[in-house]
Amino acid sequence: MSMGRNPFVAKATAAEQKAQAAADEPARVSAWREAARLWERAAEREVQDKRRQEYEKNAETARASAEPVEVVPAVAVPALRRVVMN
Numbered sequence: 001m002s003m004g005r006n007p008f009v010a011k012a013t014a015a016e017q018k019a020q021a022a023a024d025e026p027a028r029v030s031a032w033r034e035a036a037r038l039w040e041r042a043a044e045r046e047v048q049d050k051r052r053q054e055y056e057k058n059a060e061t062a063r064a065s066a067e068p069v070e071v072v073p074a075v076a077v078p079a080l081r082r083v084v085m086n
Helices: 007-020 025-045 049-065
Strands: none
Touching: 007 025, 007 049, 025 049
16 A cells, blocks of 8 residues: 555546446446445545545445436337428
């Protein structure tokens, strides 16, 4: 570990990249939850308030991204008819 560096920031960023590259839904959800947990750990270790707030916001965003994507079925829209006025 480097002096003055928060190791959880790099780990959280890597977890986010893993979530974005996940092939299936369970892997994506798991990776986003892991990223959220790591952002919380980074926030706990941070000394500066500004960075702590940023890391907490990142954790909330990652947690929200872990929510399963709901697929909404397409609604059939009737074809529009062209009205020609003479």
